[in-house]
Amino acid sequence: xxxxxxxxxxxxxxxxxxxxxxxxxxxxxxxxxxxxxxxxxxxxxxxxxxxxxxxxxxxxxxxxxxxxxxxxxxxxxxxxxxxxxxxxxxxxxxxxxxxxxxxxxxxxxxxxxxxxxxxxxxxxxxxxxxxxxxxxxxxxxxxxxxxxxxxxxxxxxxxxxxxxx
Numbered sequence: 001x002x003x004x005x006x007x008x009x010x011x012x013x014x015x016x017x018x019x020x021x022x023x024x025x026x027x028x029x030x031x032x033x034x035x036x037x038x039x040x041x042x043x044x045x046x047x048x049x050x051x052x053x054x055x056x057x058x059x060x061x062x063x064x065x066x067x068x069x070x071x072x073x074x075x076x077x078x079x080x081x082x083x084x085x086x087x088x089x090x091x092x093x094x095x096x097x098x099x100x101x102x103x104x105x106x107x108x109x110x111x112x113x114x115x116x117x118x119x120x121x122x123x124x125x126x127x128x129x130x131x132x133x134x135x136x137x138x139x140x141x142x143x144x145x146x147x148x149x150x151x152x153x154x155x156x157x158x159x160x161x162x163x164x165x
């Protein structure tokens with residue numbers, strides 16, 4: 001039996017725009033929750049990107065506008081270990097979910113989309129702002145912020161109980 005998963009993994013295509021923003025926003029939201037949620041680490045990775053790339057300047061600017069600094073983020077590719085050790089894996093689009101499911105031999109029941117828990121008719125995918133103007137990054141950030149309450153509630157229901165409870 002493997003040990004209890006220790007993190008939430010957020011993924012996007014290159015890990016330089018959406019997933020660093022989403023991970024920072026979710027980490028900020030969980031910091032306001034009681035244990036064990038407060039101690040959950042949120043990390044991000046790419047399904048198709050490199051390692052060590054800087055976060056996009058527009059992502060940094062969009063996040064600074066809400067008081068969160070992600071300028072130190074560096075990209076990393078997703079690995080089987082990151083997926084398998086995650087309590088929850090959150091993609092931005094259905095294509096990310098498909099890549100994650102093909103990437104890991106683990107239980108697909110812990111792979112979701114970041115906006116999946118919003119009530120219909122909400123769009124559950126977050127489009128890629130890469131290469132677009134700042135307003136595209138702000139729009140992606142706002143879509144993530146909109147999803148946070150329903151996502152945190154889902155995380156509470158799935159992970160918020162003390163071990164063995």
